[in-house]
Amino acid sequence: MTVLSALQQELENEAKTTRKMLSIVPADQLDWQPHPKSMTLRSLSIHVAELPSWVRMVLETDELDFEKNPYSLPKINTSEELVDFFEKNLLDCRDALATADVSTFDKPWTLRAGETIYSSDPKVDVIRMTFSQIIHHRAQLGVFLRLLNIPIPGSYGPSADDMSFA
Template sequence: MAIIQMLLKEMDQEAQTTRKMLNRIPDDKYQWQPHVKSMTIAQLSNHIAELPTWITLVLNTTELDFATAPYKPTHVANTAELMELLEKSLADGRASLEKATDADLEPTWTLRNGNEIYSVSTKGEMIRTTFSQIVHHRAQLGVFLRLLNIPIPGSYGPSADDMSF
């Protein structure tokens, strides 16, 4: 199986879990945060929903420099808007990945903030890092939801909320 095909399969599998998690957010909890240093649910869920667009970003550029291209998140006010953003992001990332070849994954890609280099990796590695970021932030959201006593959906099998003890 080509690397692109493996990435597309992984993207589709993780998208299913991401949809389930984001769908659990109650509209009245978007400004909630567990700690002053934590993101709000709106900030965190928005980041999760936008991350698939990084696939397109990575495939079409050589770097992202936050000093020259500061992050401006799309505003979402409720779960319906969040899910719409996620689906748009997934379609964007998937379309770019479907057009790519394995050779397109080989060039170097840099993440920086001015002179501070966060990472230098191949485009393929950065796409995998993007998938890992989605999983990482989705897990953070799971903790947020757990603290609000909102049932957590299973990710790679049933969650404690899915099990009947």
């Protein structure tokens, strides 16, 4: 298995769970946040849904400078819109990987805010970190949903909500 095919397989595996999680985000709770330092449910969900789009950015650029690229959330108000946004980004990610030039995978990619450098790593590592970010933020989303008393789907097997305890 090549590095590229391993990345493609991992993307598909994680997409299944991500799709399940995003599909149960309640529209009437999007502005809820568990703590003032936490994102809102809307911001967190949108971030999970947008992360696949980072793969093309990493493959086609050498850096992201937050000072030159201010961030704004797309307008998303329902779980259907959220899943559609994820599917659009997932398709773009699949295409980016399918056409990726693996000879650039060792080239550095930098995340910064002006002069402050947060990280500078080989592109292949940043793609893996992007997948890890999807998993990390999806887990946060699971906690948010649990706090809202919403049953959580299983990720790598059944969740406590999927199991019947007799």
